[in-house]
Amino acid sequence: MPRIGAFVCWCGTNIAGTVDIEQVVQAVSEMSGIVYVKDYQYMCSEVGQNLVKTAIKEWQLERVIIASCSPRMHENTFRKAAKAAGLNPYLVEVANIREHCSWVHKNKEEATKKAIALIRAAVAKASLNTELIAKEIDVENRALVIGGGIAGIQTALDIAEAGYQVDVIEKSPSIGGKMAQIDKTFPTLDCSACILTPKMVDVASHPNINLYTYSEIESVNGFVGNFEVTIKQKARSVNLEKCTGCGICTEKCPSRKSKSEFDEGLRTRGAIYTPFPQAVPNVPVIDREHCLKFNTGKCGICEKLCPAGAIEFGQEDVLVTKKYGAVVVATGFDIIDLDKFGEYQYQNHPDVLTSLEFERLTNAAGPTAGKFIRPSNNKRPEKVVFIQCVGSRDVSSRGKSYCSKICCMYTAKQAMLIKDKYPDIEVYVFYIDVRTPGKNFDEFQRRAVEEYGVNYIKGMVGKIFPAGDKLIVHGVDSFTGDTLKIEADMVVLAAAAQAKPDAEVLGRKLAISTDTNNFFTEAHPKLRPVETHSAGIYLAGACQGPKDIPETVAQAGAAAAKVIGLLSKRKLVSNPCVSVVNEDLCNGCLSCLKICPYDAIAAKELATNNHGITSKRIVAKVNEALCQGCGGCTVACRPGAIDLKGFTNKQITAEVDALCH
Amino acid sequence: MSLKLEEKAISSKQQFEPLIVAFCCNWCSYAGADLAGTSRLNYPANIKIIKVPCSCRVSPNFVLRAFQRGADGVIIAGCHPGDCHYSTGNYFTRRRFTLFANLLEYVGIEREKFKIEWISAAEGNKFATVMNEMLDSINKLGPSRKLRDGRWIRQQ
Incomplete structure (x- = not known):
């Protein structure tokens, strides 16, 4: 039996409030193998870590149990501490007595009992732990950015500036994304194109950036530091090199x-x-x-x-396969389809617009050359009604339950732009709540009301009736309870932002998860906002959830910093918890080979010498660089020859036994 | 006399504290359980979690061992099909344990006592609900003695 030391954390009152630490320490000290038990208020603090380090040395501990928060939180912290004290980091086990115990139970007696049981399981597992040594893997020095909107552009520029090669994949023929469509940006009313297009040019001309426009991800293989991505370049039918862009x-x-x-x-x-x-x-x-x-x-x-002879009707889709060390997903968002919102007449009337259409309509480079006119009769509207939360904060099945976050601000901006150019146009905004958290945001919205005289009405619109060339908007002012009828010339709908329809498919290719609304999930909502659960894959921009441009740019910078941090390492430490074959037991059936998703198992010919007679037989062999440690093969193995280091059959069985104590 | 018997029956029923072993994959369900914790949701202390890298690491042997050693219920929780961190691991779990659940039912372990659930890292709520429901149904069904080792004694 190895010498085991256990360290019980109070986590302030987070654990000590529901778990009787004294009783736990008493019970743990009686478990077999335990030679040392210590409790402390914050084990993760420097003092706490030093307690662990000192005890390892003083008590010659061979295994360490930390009873604290989730291993997802601090397992690495304590592994590092153990390593510093000369103990193999994989001899440390964490018993999760906070997230899985003190925080979910109220009864102190029950929680204490469960904490003891969880620690007993950890002790049982740890006594079977073996020293594991992580191997080093190479890192491919190039990053891939999926999506060429402002998020992708910023990420690519930041990574390229640090001296690494970046490839940007954009599905549409040009980079720019949604931001290129927008007329002005809140709250400064900067011209969107004026701040975006220089960045687009920078991307195109940067020596470290390689653009794949009109391209899509075909498949993704590999793992952190060594992704192998196949890109499908759709046939453009125009030769990119020959074309001069004369038009x-x-x-x-x-x-x-x-x-x-x-x-x-x-x-x-x-x-x-x-x-x-x-x-x-x-x-x-x-x-x-x-x-x-x-x-x-x-x-x-x-x-x-074509004077350059660039037109090539015979072009075909081309598949390119390249290796990348890191991937950033920056695929952005879409707005919802309004076909379920018949009451707003979006499908039936050309003067009912989405906010994005409105952006194009007021844009100097837009279809009307910036003239603000009704699409139906090319006349200037006299009354414009904005309706917010169309499909946002809507718990019925036709909408989205979340707040789309950007609509309050862009509606205020659009209303203000109208009033600025044409003070005589009456502007109404129907809203549920006005949500304007952000630097200078609330001031901006108030300016729309106070300086520009935009009429904000708290309430929703029931229905819009087209009458002649007017749109009669029936709504309710929920402050007064009055029903309102506004004869509008134009209605602008702030349609909810939603995840890209193909987000789920892309998520599957990358093996990253999406939430219930199909936005990509970050690794931790607070502490790891740009990482995904798949190492080496990061998120930037609205593909992770609705956000405005400054937030997107900030997140893009953060994702770039993570990528740079990863690519700056020559070698990565691989997960040593990989499968291992006991060649004596292996009968060469190779069931494991068929189910391995990483092609990490291969057949190997083994020559055995039996009393001078050499015979050959086939056994399975695990490539440790490729194995990711899922453990699927261990269950498929009929003779039980494959085991997973760190999660061996014996270890898990010991845990089961200890829990059923 | 009969009243006393009834009382005895009731008190023994109240003493039944089921033990449920939950195998949770590291990437989705274990994180979902963590989220249930950080959201301070409540589920009974009878559920005890064992972390595995992927739900496909769970061998039917572990499930049998748990029932043998006194568990009243076993649950395997993994990422939703299609969301597996290892791309295809949970498909193997699904196939293996669909067959295995049939076998368990055949030997007398009710369906409610052995479950496979897909719980993502974002579904702390689902984790708590699933655990509460499982405990409810096991409370109704009573202890699982079918595969239990005769020498097993619950230590309090």
């Missing part, structure tokens, strides 16, 4: 039926098009669905006119 092809294209994605469908575009004039790369793409050449075989005008 003749886009002007002369006879097909004009497709709606411009960039202008939210408010304008049509040709089948060969550049999403917007400042696009990066400024190279058009052929929309094969609408191109006459691809549909009828006739036309080919662009090919004839």
Whole structure:
């Protein structure tokens, strides 16, 4: 029996409030193998860690049990402390008596009993622990950023500036994302394009950044430091190197039926098009669905006119496989479909717009060249109604239960922009609550009300009736209880932000999890906001949850810092808890090989010498660099020849026995 | 006399404190249990958690061992299908234990006493609910003696 020392943490009153520490210490000291028990208020503090280190040396401890918070919180802290005292870090076991005990139980007697049982299980496991030595793995010195919006752009620039190679994948033909569509940004009313486009140019011209536009992730393999990603470059039908971006092809294209994605469908575009004039790369793409050449075989005008000979109808999708050390997911958000919100007439009336459409409508580079007119009759509206929380904070199945966070501010901004240019237009805003936390945000919204005279009405809109060329908005002012009828010329809906529809699929490829709303989940809501549970994969921007531009940029910088930290390491320490084959027991059935998701198991020929007769047989062999330690093979193994280090059959059985004490 | 017997029966029923062993995968369900803790949700102290790297690490032997050593219920909790940290581990869990649950039922362990649940790291609430429900149904069914080692004595 090894010499075991146990350390019981009070965690202030977090544990000591519900668990009788004295009783626990008494019970633990009687367990077999225990030679030393110590309790302290905060084991994780420097003093607490020193207690552990000193005891290891003074009592020649061979195993250490820490009864404290979750191992997800401080296992590493104590492993490091043990290592500093000369003990193999994998001889430390943590009994989770906070999250799994004191915080979930109220009865002190029961909680104390359970804490003792959990420590008994940890002692049982620890006495079977063996010294494990982590191996070193190489780190590929390149990062991948998925998504070319402001989050991806900022992340890529920050990583590239630190001297590492970055590849940026963007699904659409140009980088820029949602921010490129926006007219002005709150709360400073900066022109969005003026602050974004220089960054886009920086990305394109940076020697360390490589752009893959009009591309998607096909598959992701590997693990931290060594991801192998296959990128599908969709056929652009235009040669990126040859094209000069003169724009003749886009002007002369006879097909004009497709709606411009960039202008939210408010304008049509040709089948060969550049999403917007400042696009990066400024190279058009052929929309094969609408191109006459691809549909009828006739036309080919662009090919004839192109002075650079860049049009290539024969292009095909190309698959590129590259290795990366780290991946940042920055895929952004979408706004919800409004087809379930029939009462707002969005589908039926051209003057009912989403906020994003409104951005294009007021943009100087937009479909109306910045003239504020109604899409139905090209006249200037006299009354505009904004409706907030369309689908946000909506617990019915048609909406989203969360607050989309950005709508209060952009609605105030849009209302203010109207009043600034056209003070005579009456502007109404229907809201549930105005939520404006953020630097200078509340002041901004108040300016809209106090300086610009925007009419804020607390209440929801019941229905909108089109009458002639007017939209009659029926709403309720919930302060007075009055029903209101506003004859509006234009209605703008602040539709809820939602996760990208393909977020789940991408999450699956990357093996990162999504929450109930399909936003990617961070590793810890407070302390690890940009990391995922998969090491080496980070999050930036609205793909993790709705957020505004400053927050997105901050998170992008944080993700970049994490990536730089990872890539700056020449070697990574690998998880030593990997599978190991007992060759004497292995019968070579290779069931393990078939189920290993990492191809970490291979067949190996073993020559045995039996009284001078050499015979050969096949056994399984684990590649420790590839094995991630899931343990699936251990259960598939019929003769029980494979075991998982750190979670051996004996260890888990001992834990079961101890818990059923 | 009969009244006394009844009282005795009631008091012995009240003394029944089920023991439930929960195998939780490190990435989803163990974190979900942590979240239940940080959210200060309540579930009974009868549930005791063993951490495994992935739900696919759980061998039917561990489940049998638990029942043999006096557990009244066993639950295996892992990431939702499709969300496995190791991409496919929980699919193996699902397949293995669908078959195994049938076997257990055949030997007399009720379905309510052996469960597989998918609990993500964000589902602290679900963790507490699942545990509370499991305890409720086991309280109704009584102790699991079918696979129990005859020499087993509950130590208080």
